[in-house]
Amino acid sequence: MKGATFTKNETSLITTRLDEVIKWGRKNSLWPLPFGTACCAIEFMGVVSSYFDISRFGAELVRFSPRQSDMIIVAGTINYKLAPVLKRIYDQICEPKYVISMGACACSGGFYDNYATVQGIDQIIPVDVFIPGCPPRPEAILDAIMKMQKRIDREPAPRRGVERRHEITDKFTDSH
Amino acid sequence: MTNPETAKHDAIVDEVRSAFGDALLDVDRSYDDLALVVEKAAVHSVLAHLRDARQCDLLLDIAGVDCMDLPESRTRFELEYILYSIPTDVRVRVRVPVPEDDMDVATATDLWQSANWGEREAYEMFGFNFVGHPCLKRLLTHHEFQGHPLRKDYPVMGGQWCTTTSDMTEDLEERQGGVPK
């Protein structure tokens, strides 16, 4: 957190901006919603375990309810059947919300370029960090969390690809 | 080295031939396996015979095949039932040629419970109509999907967006006689 610290007689005082404190709080307590469908979910389970330890980033508290989490990690292939479910769950997360797309299948459909698989979840929801790999190593996932923290530090960047996404998701009738 | 299963297969072929005569169109013994090619009208009786007289109590799988590009096939589609007998350790396949204009096949759900989902998948992927199946609906693709994806004329990249999450109340209503009051 950027700021200045003053210490005198066992008392410390930190002066900073409100924005910095809010960002510091947000980035160090990202509670993930693991939207795990396939093999990447098993690697995510490995990251949560004590060997790789996602808890050092404050992200150990996996919440399976969208109302209680602020980051959704889409781990695994999303097919057309699951796409409206993903959109609905994403809409249910309260702002500020962040999205990590984990694995080749979530980023771009992976090597399943066929009738059943969505070619990248950024066609449905805006994504902040993409993790390539099939499946990505647990260290890559930790690296992604760190990149997400840096992203939160910066000024909010505009979400990309908004127009094309609305073209598709405007047809989804029951997400709220 | 003779395969111990060959003698059992020989016995089955003889039995089915004498019981069903012309309905047994062909016998495929490649790779030391046995595949009985049977007429569509007789498939239920042949399967019942194999289950009862030959103790084929395990229906392993039902595979649909689109033979559009296979030169040696009789009809556009084929169904293959893969059976296994646990007491006698015999694996038998029953192949049924199914023409494109008449895809009605008698269901095997009254013989084995595993035929329930096996036939549902074959219907969904190819379009076979299993007469007498308790619930012949889509299983793996979404409820707005049109077409039968594993047919050779369905494009590999033919993705179809699904715009709603399916509400299973209609499913339960239709299949089980209504939502309880």
Place this chain on the structure above:
Amino acid sequence: MTEKKQVRIEDALPGAGEVKRPYTAADFDSDVDFARDDFDEGLDLSDLDTEPMLVNIGPTHPATHGTFRVYCHLEGERIMRAGVDVGYLHRGFEKIVETKNYTQVIPYTDRLNYCSGLTNNVAYCKAVERMLGIEVPERTQYIRVIIMEIQRIMDHMICVGANIVDIGALTNFWYFFNARERLNDVLEALTGARLTYSYVRVGGLAWDLPDGWRDRVKATIKEIPKAIRDVRGLVAKNRIFQDRTMGVGVISKEDAVSYGWTGPCLRGSGSDLDLRKVRPYYHYNEFDFDVPVGANGDVYDRAMVRVAEMEESLRIIEQALDRLPGGPINVDDKRVVLPPKQKVHTTMEALINHFKLIIEGICPPPGRVYDATETPNGELGFYIISDGRGGPYRIKVRPPCFYLMNTLKYLIEGAMVADIVAILGGLNIIAGELDR
């Protein structure tokens, strides 16, 4: 300096030191003794108005391992009717492999049952090798046995660990996952990957064992019995676990066979069908191991069968490591195996051979074959149709989970809601294999 005062707990909390006694009817203003099991006998509940509740479990749910949906009508806690909706991970495996060649299909098979990817690789390559009529060398057969049995242990660890976690005991999960990480390290040293290995090739393996791998495996498998002992000690005679799993999800042997069950779930119901014993491949008939069989067909039996199978797998691995011969790992057949790189760069014949194998692929003769392997979940079968090209005309996968899932509806109707997770966990449903 301030004085420290000793505070006794009995002074701080009144009644804290007393022994708590169970509640009796005298504690309540009622004549019904709730402490007895039959407290509602004789009570007139006919005028209680109830409404059935519709509950949707999934497709994203912490206790369903994989994406599928169970939709129930509940009457109180009892399930009156249930429906199962699958297909949320349908990735079109069977369609896309028609556009690839036989070697390119191997990574797709990895992702079928992703908890034991190497077993699927071996199952697929075994089917293609049968079609080609070739037999892999002895060394490859023993290595394939070792890696399949290691994967069996890993898959059972995930299944039983996750099953017990859903019932509420988290510690066992960590015991098993730590042991699984040790085994995963061993496989990572061999193949380079952590989950989707793609190490097996048609005609052999991708590369030979690294130096010291055998001793590493021997050292690692010494740590596994401790994890099994710990979990068994915590769970097998535990009253709570037994109450939650004994008598739950019972299925008889005849019903299970009719529903198409194979593998440890069928063995939990009393059948001893195990393809490694009945149709042995890769010298399984020479190994000394037993097939654990359950008696009642409930969730407890299925979990204990899996734990016992882990111990049998350890025996097989030790025997295979002792018998591992030297020799080549790829079959000596130019139609199938890529020539060594040294020759490709120096001789013309090897260059052309390499070129043809990469561009056209392995071309088995036209025909159809069905071949099955005993994977940790049951019988995984591949029905492959070849038309002489470098790629398959049709591959039909016989997934063991598909037929287990078919039965779920019938197992949970009439049971309580809390039993759903126990039953589901015991069936080991992997969505990648279920939906392909």
